[in-house]
Amino acid sequence: MATEVIGDEAVFYSKAEKYWKDVPPTVDGMLGGYGSISNIDIHGSSKFLQRFLGDGSGKTGTQCALDCGAGIGRITKRLLLPLFKTVDMVDVTNEFLVKARSYLEEDGRRVDNYFCCGLQDFQPQPGRYDLIWIQWVIGHLTDEALVGFLRRCRAGLRPHGMVCIKDNVAHEGVVMDEVDSSVCRDLPALRHVIRQAGFSVVAEERQENFPEEIFQVQMLALR
Ligand SMILES: C[S@@+](CC[C@H](N)C(=O)[O-])C[C@H]1O[C@@H](n2cnc3c(N)ncnc32)[C@H](O)[C@@H]1O
Incomplete structure (x- = not known):
């Protein structure tokens, strides 16, 4: 359980907010100095996602997506705007949303909303989204807040809508990062949180071709 390593919740959130305020609003800043992996990341996400999208029965629509912990919009720009008519972005760091x-550029005209809010407090509009993409941010939420947020995401989905989580996973247990004030959960801990939120995992894939020295990165599609 993340709760065991997090300590004081208010400190956990405020330390993270302070950390991100000092990070430059660049792709390299979003990826902790690993800007060079952005292309591989987007390519892997696109391949993972596209099998679910389309017009056939049971397929996920392409009207509107939500990018959670969106930062400057690295994913919105390269993954979501090319596939969805409109995108909303939510992030706790206002400077990143301003930079976005x-x-x-031009395609940013199709971003309908820039929400400056912590995901622990964010309420997606019910029934609005075909896809809710949550990447490299779940570690900033406590277990309880993540369950609550995922439940609100469920209510935010359109028919056949889907949530995708892409994030680091720990080899075993829950690992605390005191520098950016986040936790990294192992897969059993993450699956537990997902089940508690009432979701099933409909697809799961490891991102390949990332540097050896970083955490394993997993993509999970939830319905
Ligand atoms: C590692 S960056 C990832 C950005 C983006 N998802 C990407 O992959 O390019 C983490 C982002 O999460 C945001 N963040 C941190 N804590 C958050 C919270 N509690 N709620 C919403 N966003 C948060 C930071 O401001 C930052 O933009």
């Missing part, structure tokens, strides 16, 4: 307005 220029970083996204």
